[in-house]
Amino acid sequence: MKPLDPRLLRHARAARRYIVTTTVTGAATAGLVVGQAVLISLALAPVIAGEAGIGQVWPLVALLALVVAARGLVLLIQEALAHRAATRTIIELRRQVLEHAAALGPRWQAEHGPDTATLVTRGLEDLEPYFTRYLPQLLLAATVTPATVLVLFTQDWPSTVAVILTIPLIPIFMILIGRMTVRLSTERLEAMERLGSQVLDLIAGLPTLKALGREEGPARRVRALGRSYRLATMSTLRMAFLSGAVLEFITTLSVAIIAVEVGFRLLFGQLDLTTALLVLMIAPEAYQPIRQVGFHFHASANGVAAAETVFEVLQTPAPRRGSHSAPDLSRATIVITDLSVVSRGSLAPHGLSALIPPGRITALVGPSGAGKTTTTQVLLGLLPADEGGVSVRLPDGERVELEQIDPVSWWAQISWVPQRPAIVPGTLLDNILGESRAGEPDGRRPVPEALEAAARATGLTEVVASLPQGWHTVIGQGGIGLSLGQRQRLALTRALVSPAPLVVMDEPTAHLDAASEAHVLDGVRALSQAGRTVVVIAHRPALIALADEVIEVTAGGAAPDCSAEGDGRDRVDLGAASGGLRRAAPPAEAASRPGPDAAREEDR
Structure with missing residues (x-):
């Protein structure tokens, strides 16, 4: 699935609303990040240079506190909306898969029923990290990073050149590591589906197997599938930790390069303290969303693989249905x-x-x-x-x-x-x-x-x-x-x-x-x-x-x-x-x- 697959927006109304609200909160976050960096640099530079005291910069500090509080509020709203959107999207996709599977008929269900049961239960739950972690960071990377780079360009173009040259390193390593992660996540989903199918088949036939004394063979098979699923899960987690470390190293090294460059220019008097502080505050914010996209991609890869399977089910053509009302079968x-x-x-x-x-x-x-x-x-x-x-x-x-x-x-x-x-x-x-009607005493309805x-x-x-x-x-x-x-x-x-x-x-x-x-x-x-x-x-x-x-x-x-x-x-x-x-x-x-x-x- 693409980072923002149009099929997801087409099949889940909650996802569409969430994208709109997340875009708005992302733009608000970009503005607050830039405002926070500007206020910090304006408040600290005069104090460090001895040009002003704490009392003189107090209005800036109060305004900074308001910006920090507003940023926390936006983050809180973003988190709450993400969890609600994830839950509603999972419910919508689960309902659509069940309805479409029912429309595909018993023959398709006999062949794909166990896999579909695993998909709509555990598989779709993996979409939650995609909504709560990956997608917000993806939209922040599309708003915060360009905004911070634009501010850097207006304040100090040499630092902007350094940021532009080092930022592409993160996507390059993301692509190299992400390809392997997608493969491992797909293998994990397949292992989970095999395990779920085997367990469902075993439960369905357990009375017969128990009566014939043949329950040990399927039990060994389930244990083997469980080990396969555990190994696939650990491989995905290991790759996530390793990629996180690589991205953290690249980001730290890039910010360090900018910090050294700013430090030397500040030492030789080619840069004023206010601008230097602003660059040092904004530069990490330019890298942060992209780095988080790479980090959370691994947490969402399992959900992305499940969504791909959902779309495969929904795109399977169902038999055509008529529109005429059925005649009275009591006389026909x-x-x-x-x-x-x-x-x-x-x-x-x-x-x-x-x-x-x-x-x-x-x-x-x-x-x-x-x-x-x-x-x-x-x-x-x-x-x-x-x-x-x-x-x-x-x-x-x-x-x-x-x-x-x-x-x-x-x-x-x-x-x-x-x-x-x-x-x-x-x-x-x-x-x-049918179900008992509400209001009947003790649930005892008349016969x-x-x-x-x-x-x-x-x-x-x-x-x-x-x-x-x-x-x-x-x-x-x-x-x-x-x-x-x-x-x-x-x-x-x-x-x-x-x-x-x-x-x-x-x-x-x-x-x-x-x-x-x-x-x-x-x-x-x-x-x-x-x-x-x-x-x-x-x-x-x-x-x-x-x-x-x-x-x-x-x-x-x-x-x-x-x-x-x-x-x-x-x-x-x-x-x-x-x-x-x-x-x-x-x-x-x-x-x-x-x-x-x-x-x-x-x-x-």
Whole structure:
């Protein structure tokens, strides 16, 4: 990133305001620095020469005190504005990255999700030194240094020549050292992203690794990445200390040259004492901002590297979004026409054509990797189709393409039930109805009758009865305190209470035993009886037998034999045509409730 990258000003409004205020405070600082040097020289020279006493220069001393106080006040304002601007800019960039990452879709998130999570948490925090240290000094170098050099030129041009000849030494060494610092900072950010990604993956799969006794291998990998990150950080700090020492040496040597030159000229009577003091006071101020830019560049290099990554994310083109309002899905038919999506080097799904009628249960079936989840992502408007597409057909025959529909209005009519539902810390009731309203006594909000009826339909009432505080029992992040089956019942109840006419489910009976599966099937049946359109990814025969329509999804044009059985009496004909749509047999009661001989899976 450039010292003052226009992209930062374009993406962060707080940064633009901060630049304006910092420019004003920088100009004020330049004026106060020059005024302070002039007052010191005018006050000290007569006293040292014996031409005046302390009482005679007292007005100058009082004015000097006011200038020093004003300079301190400007510095205080600058620091306060810098910290506020840094915090607001980080918040703005974090929000934009999250929103853009969500707009890029699940495929991009699956590839870059861990790196992005590290970026928006620890990575962006490194921008604070850039705003609080580096950027103010950069603007001071653009205001204070020219002002002091101009004053020197009006008072003593030989000293000005010395300053002009020695000042370029600082940028030259800054460039030489800065190139290495940027490389080290980039390596540090990459090491931090690798470490963050590995830790997130380890946390996500820790229960499985622990169950298989394989947690030691990833732990060693995390320790190795931690050492790599520590070494990269120490390399950056070592370079910062060394560069600081080099810049300090160059500045000290340059000021010493001017001091010696002024001293000899003062000794030989070629310079008066007032001008000599003014030169000695102003010369260090000319070097100070540039030296501080080089010194604080290393503190801000990590933030600059993070900002570069932010801009890479924000400049990634997102899929085009429509602007038409979504039609009423309770009466519309969803039409899938020759849908193909490129996935892992093949088409999954491939050439899928089907109808999803309103108010019915439609099951997506097929082997693993056929593209069932990808199909639901296209239906949800999260993933664009590479070939074909999805449209909505209204009762009057009018059709609207999904890519032309505003995604916000589309999502407002959809309830999504994944395998692992999103459950936030809070009470069971809050997770269904939303956050508790302010002003309700003890946070005990009443339970609506519609929720009670939905809970009875999904079997959630049994879960509520087993909890110590019923609906007001607090559960943890991700549903800690509930089993997988209980979490699915919670998600189904939430979908049943929701007014969304379309409910999309991703294998809601996966990892459940027979009893929990029966409750989930009851919830799916209740959704259908409520007139909702249900699209469900299904593998188990009982869930397939419950469906009114069955869509076979295949990859690469293949048509594997995916026939499934219900209870042994009714067979669901999935057909052999790729992407075919078949009418399912009427589900029998026994098919929706597996018997004792059915294979049971642990309700983890």
